[in-house]
Amino acid sequence: xxxxxxxxxxxxxxxxxxxxxxxxxxxxxxxxxxxxxxxxxxxxxxxxxxxxxxxxxxxxxxxxxxxxxxxxxxxxxxxxxxxxxxxxxxxxxxxxxxxxxxxxxxxxxxxxxxxxxxxxxxxxxxxxxxxxxxxxxxxxxxxxxxxxxxxxxxxxxxxxxxxxxxxxxxxxxxxxxxxxxxxxxxxxxxxxxxxxxxxxxxxxxxxxxxxxxxxxxxxxxxxxxxxxxxxxxxxxxxxxxxxxxxxxxxxxxxxxxxxxxxxxxxxxxxxxxxxxxxxxxxxxxxxxxxxxxxxxxxxxxxxxxxxxxxxxxxxxxxxxxxxxxxxxxxxxxxxxxxxxxxxxxxxxxxxxxxxxxxxxxxxxxxxxxxxxxxxxxxxxxxxxxxxxxxxxxxxxxxxxxxxxxxxxxxxxxxxxxxxxxxxxxxx
Amino acid sequence: xxxxxxxxxxxxxxxxxxxxxxxxxxxxxxxxxxxxxxxxxxxxxxxxxxxxxxxxxxxxxxxxxxxxxxxxxxxxxxxxxxxxxxxxxxxxxxxxxxxxxxxxxxxxxxxxxxxxxxxxxxxxxxxxxxxxxxxxxxxxxxxxxxxxxxxxxxxxxxxxxxxxxxxxxxxxxxxxxxxxxxxxxxxxxxxxxxxxxxxxxxxxxxxxxxxxxxxxxxxxxxxxxxxxxxxxxxxxxxxxxxxxxxxxxxxxxxxxxxxxxxxxxxxxxxxxxxxxxxxxxxxxxxxxxxxxxxxxxxxxxxxxxxxxxxxxxxxxxxxxxxxxxxxxxxxxxxxxxxxxxxxxxxxxxxxxxxxxxxxxxxxxxxxxxxxxxxxxxxxxxxxxxxxxxxxxxxxxxxxxxxxxxxxxxxxxxxxxxxxxxxx
Numbered sequence: 052x053x054x055x056x057x058x059x060x061x062x063x064x065x066x067x068x069x070x071x072x073x074x075x076x077x078x079x080x081x082x083x084x085x086x087x088x089x090x091x092x093x094x095x096x097x098x099x100x101x102x103x104x105x106x107x108x109x110x111x112x113x114x115x116x117x118x119x120x121x122x123x124x125x126x127x128x129x130x131x132x133x134x135x136x137x138x139x140x141x142x143x144x145x146x147x148x149x150x151x152x153x154x155x156x157x158x159x160x161x162x163x164x165x166x167x168x169x170x171x172x173x174x175x176x177x178x179x180x181x182x183x184x185x186x187x188x189x190x191x192x193x194x195x196x197x198x199x200x201x202x203x204x205x206x207x208x209x210x211x212x213x214x215x216x217x218x219x220x221x222x223x224x225x226x227x228x229x230x231x232x233x234x235x236x237x238x239x240x241x242x243x244x245x246x247x248x249x250x251x252x253x254x255x256x257x258x259x260x261x262x263x264x265x266x267x268x269x270x271x272x273x274x275x276x277x278x279x280x281x282x283x284x285x286x287x288x289x290x291x292x293x294x295x296x297x298x299x300x301x302x303x304x305x306x307x308x309x310x311x312x313x314x315x316x317x318x319x320x321x322x323x324x325x326x327x328x329x330x331x332x333x334x335x336x337x338x339x340x341x342x343x344x345x346x347x348x349x350x351x352x353x354x355x356x357x358x359x360x361x362x363x364x365x366x367x368x369x370x371x372x373x374x375x376x377x378x379x380x381x382x383x384x385x386x387x388x389x390x391x392x393x394x395x396x397x398x399x400x401x402x403x404x405x406x407x408x409x410x411x412x413x414x415x416x417x418x419x420x421x422x423x424x425x426x427x428x429x430x431x432x433x434x435x436x437x438x439x440x441x442x443x444x445x446x447x448x449x450x451x452x453x454x455x456x457x458x459x460x461x462x463x464x465x466x467x468x469x470x471x472x473x474x475x476x477x478x
Numbered sequence: 479x480x481x482x483x484x485x486x487x488x489x490x491x492x493x494x495x496x497x498x499x500x501x502x503x504x505x506x507x508x509x510x511x512x513x514x515x516x517x518x519x520x521x522x523x524x525x526x527x528x529x530x531x532x533x534x535x536x537x538x539x540x541x542x543x544x545x546x547x548x549x550x551x552x553x554x555x556x557x558x559x560x561x562x563x564x565x566x567x568x569x570x571x572x573x574x575x576x577x578x579x580x581x582x583x584x585x586x587x588x589x590x591x592x593x594x595x596x597x598x599x600x601x602x603x604x605x606x607x608x609x610x611x612x613x614x615x616x617x618x619x620x621x622x623x624x625x626x627x628x629x630x631x632x633x634x635x636x637x638x639x640x641x642x643x644x645x646x647x648x649x650x651x652x653x654x655x656x657x658x659x660x661x662x663x664x665x666x667x668x669x670x671x672x673x674x675x676x677x678x679x680x681x682x683x684x685x686x687x688x689x690x691x692x693x694x695x696x697x698x699x700x701x702x703x704x705x706x707x708x709x710x711x712x713x714x715x716x717x718x719x720x721x722x723x724x725x726x727x728x729x730x731x732x733x734x735x736x737x738x739x740x741x742x743x744x745x746x747x748x749x750x751x752x753x754x755x756x757x758x759x760x761x762x763x764x765x766x767x768x769x770x771x772x773x774x775x776x777x778x779x780x781x782x783x784x785x786x787x788x789x790x791x792x793x794x795x796x797x798x799x800x801x802x803x804x805x806x807x808x809x810x811x812x813x814x815x816x817x818x819x820x821x822x823x824x825x826x827x828x829x830x831x832x833x834x835x836x837x838x839x840x841x842x843x844x845x846x847x848x849x850x851x852x853x854x855x856x857x858x859x860x861x862x863x864x865x866x867x868x869x870x871x872x873x874x875x876x877x878x879x880x881x882x883x884x885x886x887x888x889x890x891x892x893x894x895x896x897x898x899x900x901x
Contacts, residue, residue, distance in 0.1 A: 074508075074510040075485045075840060075843075075844065076485055076840060077485070077840060077841060077844065107762070115772070116761070116762075116768070116772065119761035119762045120760070120761040120830060122761075123760050123761050123830065123834045124830045124833045124834055124837075125833065125837050126833065126834055126835075126836060126837010126838040126839070126840075126841065127837070127838070127841075128838065128841055143841055143844075144837075144841075145837050145840060145841075148837070171775070172772065172773065172774070172775035173775065174775065175775035175776065176771055176775050176776075176777070176778055177778070178800075179730065179775075179776065179777050179778045179798065179799060179800060180778035182729040182730040182798075182800055183729075183730045183778055183779075183798045185729040185730070186623075186624055186728050186729055186730050188622075288727060289622055289725070289726060289727035289728060290618075290619075290622045291618040291621070291622070292615055292618050292619055292622075321559070322562075328845075329845065330564075331564075332558075332559060332562055332563065332564040333555060333558070333559060333564055333566070334559070335551075335552075335555040335559065336552060336555045336556045336559045336560075337559075341552070344608075345552075345608075347608060347611065350611060350612045350615045350616075351612070370615065372611060372615070373611060373614065373615055373618070374611070403559075403560050406560065406561055406562050407559065407560075407561075407562040408562070409562065409581070410513070410561065410562025410563065410580065410581050411562060413511050413512050413513040413581055414511075414513050414579065414845075416510075416511045417508070417510065417511045417513060417844070417845040417846050417847075418844045418845045419844055420844060474727070475622075
């Protein structure tokens with residue numbers, strides 16, 4: 052494969068990562084901003100996500116409704132996403148059309164309008180988005196757990212924001228947030244696909260170099276204190292099915308323990324798939340599936356870690372078997388956690404986790420959009436080298452490391468256990 | 479568009495071969511990543527389900543990997559998951575399907591497990607019961623899902639008296655009635671090589687892929703494989719029929735408004751697709767998205783879709799709205815549908831959608847899975863190996879009159895099915 056990687060930072064602070072991939076006449080472009088729900092205070096929760104929506108509402112050069120049509124007309128696909136730590140905008144387009152994406156992104160880094168009327172109509176769209184989320188038991192449970200796990204740190208609220216704030220935030224709240232965080236020195240442009248690096252770089256410089264650098268955005272620095280005791284909570288709602296989520300505190304993705312924890316996650320609950328554009332694999336021979344689903348305490352179990360800047364949560368989600376009680380499933384889960392702390396895992400189990408990771412990487416690399424995603428995504432919580440050396444680091448994990456991290460991070464006194472208690476009949 | 483665009487599969491790089499037992503193998507190589515997919519379908523869909531045991535075909539596909547004559551459930555998944563491979567089955571109305579992928583070094587293992595699951599499932603009693611509890615939980619979750627229930631209610635109205643009115647995953651009472659013997663019998667009568675298609679796409683040469691498929695499936699013979707019976711004719715709605723399925727305690731209602739659409743093989747297919755794109759897809763969900771989301775702020779999602787398959791599918795608009803806004807959103811959607819059949823589309827809209835269809839085609843084939851789906855699409859609807867090379871011409875020949883005539887043929891704003899699920 053002919054993959055050239057180039058990294059460069061413009062004088063205004065915009066970091067550019069380019070990776071040539073000549074397997075198909077496609078280019079995928081990702082613009083990442085270091086802003087997410089971690090940058091929001093009470094009263095303005097959800098502002099980052101709402102700003103992301105407003106970025107589709109037009110600039111003087113590309114009015115609302117012109118942008119999306121222009122991309123579609125050229126056969127492109129585009130979207131944006133807001134998360135705890137970042138906001139990303141991407142376009143994947145036929146290679147000869149990608150310039151449109153660059154013109155749009157360089158324009159809306161600076162010139163979005165944030166019209167009052169557009170803010171008003173987007174307010175109800177986002178409220179509707181949140182109402183759709185609230186239809187889901189796992190959203191309701193997850194939100195309750197998150198706000199319990201983080202009292203101080205801004206990871207305490209959902210990315211979409213609290214309903215109260217969605218009703219009251221103003222146009223100026225949104226616009227100010229945009230002006231503070233949408234500056235080139237707070238952004239990364241990552242492009243992968245069928246291009247020549249020199250001419251690509253020249254074009255990006257032409258468009259992005261004139262954008263002035265801004266002040267370095269101030270960050271909230273409220274560290275979550277140590278949790279000294281298990282917290283249990285319940286959420287009631289419609290349905291006939293119970294769910295239990297057990298959340299342990301995990302380190303930042305850049306922490307060396309993250310890799311041993313990834314292997315541990317694989318053994319416990321099946322490998323988490325970090326690719327955004329490529330599905331994962333089943334987990335039917337993971338320890339938790341065997342102990343919980345095979346033994347009919349749950350009908351499904353999943354585990355997931357997130358790669359974040361600050362310590363976040365590892366979440367185990369169990370859908371409880373209709374004939375069982377949540378506490379019974381939790382007791383079995385605890386036994387399995389205890390076992391992994393006490394008994395060393397085998398070399399074969401570790402080798403298996405590494406092979407699984409290798410396969411997931413291969414699936415992800417079929418897809419140019421996914422490769423471009425990784426270029427910038429890894430930069431949001433570490434750097435691209437994190438991604439490049441991921442498999443190597445996994446392969447260095449030992450049984451001793453796993454036992455160590457199991458004892459260090461799977462502590463009952465720092466977990467939150469949430470139960471969704473359905474308020475309607477039997478299944 | 480360049481007709482020899484290397485991103486698009488065509489006669490020069492698709493290999494197609496029919497094995498003596500009737501299995502069709504289609505392959506295309508891609509050596510850019512050391513992975514491979516093996517995906518396909520076979521003639522054992524929910525059409526064969528008796529009403530009182532609806533969900534049978536789905537139950538069978540779900541049970542195929544729960545144990546074979548050679549391996550236990552745990553052993554099957556142990557082998558797959560140990561190498562990071564995946565394999566799953568699903569059922570549709572006409573066909574059931576499978577979807578597997580692995581590193582290319584593990585393709586023989588993947589095909590071997592696929593073959594065992596399809597040809598020698600054991601349906602172990604304890605596993606069948608475990609699975610039944612999982613399926614019933616799935617149905618309990620479905621009953622609380624406004625989107626699923628709105629779609630189900632819509633199908634019941636639109637396809638009343640037709641097999642398409644039935645959900646493939648059945649109902650709790652029908653799934654409870656299915657016995658292990660039913661699974662064994664269904665498998666014996668309906669599973670076989672005739673009508674099966676398998677696409678292998680990835681880092682493997684065509685002849686090697688075919689050789690491996692032959693080794694896994696070449697010996698499969700089934701004499702008694704039953705033929706599907708003819709689909710009964712559709713009874714079209716004589717007036718608009720609305721139904722509200724109540725689900726208490728939800729903060730959002732789902733709304734489906736629509737009618738019958740074309741079959742995939744109908745001559746109107748492409749003009750319906752382009753018309754639908756303008757109606758509820760293009761840009762931010764087309765005209766429907768523009769009116770319901772962008773201008774009125776009533777919904778996060780509001781779009782239209784067309785499901786043209788072997789039989790006549792639906793042409794429908796879906797939206798998720800606050801329960802208080804159901805009427806407002808329905809009225810806006812009905813107005814758009816009327817405008818669509820009365821005035822058709824503009825030249826600019828049609829040109830935009832054509833460019834969109836042609837331009838996005840290579841993007842849909844970024845991954846092995848995307849290419850494999852394209853090959854199966856060709857095979858399922860007999861489109862010809864050069865279909866994706868001819869695609870731009872097929873799109874470009876559609877006129878505004880075609881779109882208008884197609885809209886009028888299928889959509890009558892006075893004869894719609896309207897389903898709502900929510901409080």
